[in-house]
Amino acid sequence: MKEFARRMIGIDRRIIFLLIAGAVLLPLLRPFGLPIKVSPEVRAVYEYIEALPERSVFLLSFDFDPSSKPELEPQAVALLRHAFRKNFRVIGMTHWLTGTGLADDIFSRVAAEMGRERGKDYVFLGWSPGAGSLIIAMGQDLYKAFPSDYQKTPTQGMPVLAGVRSLRDVNYMISLAAGSSGIEMWYVFGKDKYRFEMAGGSTGVIAPGLYPFLRSGQINGLIGGLQGAAEYETLIKRKGTATAGMDAQSATHFVIIILVLLCNAFYFVLRGEKGKAR
Amino acid sequence: MIFLKRQLPLAITFVMGVTFAFQYYIPHPVSEEAITNVSKWMQIISGFALALGLASIFHVHAVKIKRQVPGWGYSIVLYAAMLATIIVGFKSGGETKVDGAQTAFGWLYDYSMVPLQGTMFSILAFFIASAAYRAFRARSPEASVLLVSAVLVMMGRVPLGQFLLPWTWDVTQWLLNVVNSAVRRAILIGVSMGQVALSMKIILGIERAYLGGGKDQ
Amino acid sequence: MILGAWVAAGLTLFIYSFLYKDNPLFKLGEHLYVGISVGYSVVLAWHTVFLRLLWEPLKKDITENPAVFGSYVLLIPAVLGLLMWARFIPKIAWLSRLAFAFVVGFGSGVAIPRTVSSYILKQIEDTVNPLVTRGADGLSMGFNLASPQSGVNTIVLVIGVVSVLFYFFFSVEHTGPGKVTARTGIYFLMIAFGAAFGYTVMSRMSLLIGRFSDLIKYAGAEYGYASLVLLALTVLALAAWEMASRGRREV
Numbered sequence: 168m169k170e171f172a173r174r175m176i177g178i179d180r181r182i183i184f185l186l187i188a189g190a191v192l193l194p195l196l197r198p199f200g201l202p203i204k205v206s207p208e209v210r211a212v213y214e215y216i217e218a219l220p221e222r223s224v225f226l227l228s229f230d231f232d233p234s235s236k237p238e239l240e241p242q243a244v245a246l247l248r249h250a251f252r253k254n255f256r257v258i259g260m261t262h263w264l265t266g267t268g269l270a271d272d273i274f275s276r277v278a279a280e281m282g283r284e285r286g287k288d289y290v291f292l293g294w295s296p297g298a299g300s301l302i303i304a305m306g307q308d309l310y311k312a313f314p315s316d317y318q319k320t321p322t323q324g325m326p327v328l329a330g331v332r333s334l335r336d337v338n339y340m341i342s343l344a345a346g347s348s349g350i351e352m353w354y355v356f357g358k359d360k361y362r363f364e365m366a367g368g369s370t371g372v373i374a375p376g377l378y379p380f381l382r383s384g385q386i387n388g389l390i391g392g393l394q395g396a397a398e399y400e401t402l403i404k405r406k407g408t409a410t411a412g413m414d415a416q417s418a419t420h421f422v423i424i425i426l427v428l429l430c431n432a433f434y435f436v437l438r439g440e441k442g443k444a445r
Numbered sequence: 446m447i448f449l450k451r452q453l454p455l456a457i458t459f460v461m462g463v464t465f466a467f468q469y470y471i472p473h474p475v476s477e478e479a480i481t482n483v484s485k486w487m488q489i490i491s492g493f494a495l496a497l498g499l500a501s502i503f504h505v506h507a508v509k510i511k512r513q514v515p516g517w518g519y520s521i522v523l524y525a526a527m528l529a530t531i532i533v534g535f536k537s538g539g540e541t542k543v544d545g546a547q548t549a550f551g552w553l554y555d556y557s558m559v560p561l562q563g564t565m566f567s568i569l570a571f572f573i574a575s576a577a578y579r580a581f582r583a584r585s586p587e588a589s590v591l592l593v594s595a596v597l598v599m600m601g602r603v604p605l606g607q608f609l610l611p612w613t614w615d616v617t618q619w620l621l622n623v624v625n626s627a628v629r630r631a632i633l634i635g636v637s638m639g640q641v642a643l644s645m646k647i648i649l650g651i652e653r654a655y656l657g658g659g660k661d662q
Numbered sequence: 663m664i665l666g667a668w669v670a671a672g673l674t675l676f677i678y679s680f681l682y683k684d685n686p687l688f689k690l691g692e693h694l695y696v697g698i699s700v701g702y703s704v705v706l707a708w709h710t711v712f713l714r715l716l717w718e719p720l721k722k723d724i725t726e727n728p729a730v731f732g733s734y735v736l737l738i739p740a741v742l743g744l745l746m747w748a749r750f751i752p753k754i755a756w757l758s759r760l761a762f763a764f765v766v767g768f769g770s771g772v773a774i775p776r777t778v779s780s781y782i783l784k785q786i787e788d789t790v791n792p793l794v795t796r797g798a799d800g801l802s803m804g805f806n807l808a809s810p811q812s813g814v815n816t817i818v819l820v821i822g823v824v825s826v827l828f829y830f831f832f833s834v835e836h837t838g839p840g841k842v843t844a845r846t847g848i849y850f851l852m853i854a855f856g857a858a859f860g861y862t863v864m865s866r867m868s869l870l871i872g873r874f875s876d877l878i879k880y881a882g883a884e885y886g887y888a889s890l891v892l893l894a895l896t897v898l899a900l901a902a903w904e905m906a907s908r909g910r911r912e913v
């Protein structure tokens with residue numbers, strides 16, 4: 168028993184890699200489709216968007232790059248489908264340089280799918296440097312911060328931006344963030360002074376750190392990770408890549424839980440042996 | 446000369462810092478005009494600052510090639526990839542799509558950069574599993590609490606866990622909204638106080654590391 | 663698009679080959695990644711900063727109103743940006759300090775009131791929630807654990823915030839009642855770190871699921887079974903490299 172425990176604790180890590188690969192691959196090839204429970208923080212975002220009138224100004228900031236694509240792209244797609252379904256005027260932008268192409272691709276793909284017109288129903292402003300300074304610049308004068316959009320069309324006079332002078336004229340804002348240049352920055356440099364309502368969508372890594380803001384009402388909702396995206400897809404009644412990935416997510420979590428429990432079981436067996444030897 | 450090299454930068458920091466700290470509380474149009482213009486200038490200056498970071502990557506690999514350290518061939522690959530991307534990018538006018546059609550630059554982005562960046566970070570999943578197996582042990586009461594909390598959250602946040610043990614979802618919600626919030630809030634308050642103190646030290650000239658070192662400090 | 667699928671699948675598998683061992687395929691993928699990222703950043707930075715933010719607005723303002731001072735105002739950040747680049751020339755490197763002073767001064771000044779308001783005051787405000795509320799039936803306290811705003815959760819929250827803040831306060835020795843507070847803080851911290859670990863696992867696994875979904879897509883007939891063929895080739899290449907390295911070591 169002790170020899171077995173010792174061998175198992177020192178097992179080649181490539182076997183664990185294969186277990187994880189299997190746990191991801193098998194449910195993707197053969198999904199089992201469990202129901203997804205919606206958390207209050209995701210429902211809050213959905214209900215706020217549902218309550219907004221048509222042609223409301225909705226700002227979606229794609230503050231991530233391709234490394235967080237699997238978690239945040241499904242969130243972006245679900246939110247855009249909801250916003251376009253509600254006939255909002257959607258403004259997109261990004262703080263992350265390497266995420267610009269990805270953001271433009273997601274935006275134009277969903278807009279085309281929902282039959283929306285660039286310049287009239289949506290605009291993708293693209294990337295600009297400055298982080299907090301950029302948000303302040305947008306809060307003071309949107310056209311000075313972004314004189315043209317990603318397609319190099321002048322923003323002044325665009326039908327989608329009619330009546331929008333600065334961030335004060337935005338009805339709802341969501342930052343899809345993969346790091347510190349995201350939700351917190353938007354609150355500190357944006358909502359604090361310019362008073363628009365905002366929520367956050369984030370990767371799983373930074374989600375726990377955003378709960379204090381959710382509690383204090385600084386953000387009115389939080390969509391966390393792939394699970395959050397799957398919950399939002401459930402709410403808009405349109406399954407996408409997030410829902411498809413949840414079975415694999417369940418399987419991998421259980422593999423890790425079993426590995427951790429096994430490791431502790433072997434550890435206790437060996438510790439018991441050491442105690443007896445003394 | 447000493448004034449220009451040492452005192453003037455500190456004076457600029459002080460004036461800019463105090464002005465824009467107080468600007469927040471002054472709603473006068475002149476104050477608003479000032480922040481509108483200066484924040485726009487910061488966007489442009491940040492763009493120039495990007496070049497500094499990019500230049501250091503150029504430099505590191507140039508040195509590797511010059512000194513022919515082991516693996517310098519890969520530095521050539523890096524330079525070649527960089528130049529190829531820049532040439533393709535400028536030829537496509539910096540656009541990944543033109544009238545809905547993908548440009549060569551867009552192709553490079555979608556089929557090279559996105560998979561490479563995505564895969565580099567996804568590889569951590571394997572290492573987190575292997576590390577959890579090797580090191581996540583209940584060696585002490587605190588470690589046991591950490592373990593139990595992690596297992597509960599891992600269960601409660603996936604459909605299978607919610608299906609097998611529904612109460613894990615409620616416990617996870619409580620842990621996140623109450624206990625985790627309390628801890629993160631305390632850390633946030635503490636770190637923010639430190640940030641404010643550091644900002645004040647910079648404005649008052651006590652902290653000078655940002656000036657870049659050198660004997661003139 | 664088929665060529666793209668082969669390139670994407672190939673590069674993905676090159677990076678994953680690191681799971682076997684650090685090898686030339688991985689190094690190739692890694693250096694390609696850095697090179698392409700830097701190239702992409704250069705192109706986008708040039709088009710956004712120099713063309714869209716600087717050159718086009720300046721050109722427009724100067725051609726429309728050449729006599730007005732305001733048309734030339736964007737030259738100020740341009741000059742400051744160039745001063746920043748003086749860092750590369752050792753003789754005039756000190757000029758870059760002026761630019762850094764400007765940027766850092768603005769950043770620090772702007773951050774202070776906003777940080778205090780958002781991170782400190784607002785967070786403390788939510789911590790000191792009322793425990794009892796006055797309703798039609800008089801005063802009542804909520805005991806519902808499921809509701810984050812209830813009285814009992816507010817108590818837990820206050821205990822958590824205070825004990826964790828105290829734990830990190832090292833200027834006072836953690837003895838007596840301080841020791842109890844600090845230990846409470848540690849247990850709260852452990853629970854939060856456990857939750858953070860759980861979420862990190864979730865996040866990393868999601869990234870893996872995303873990449874595998876793409877690989878499965880590229881394994882289809884419409885892409886010429888790219889993933890499967892390239893997987894076989896990668897395994898063969900790794901085996902060949904391993905045998906060659908073993909041969910060299912034995913010599």
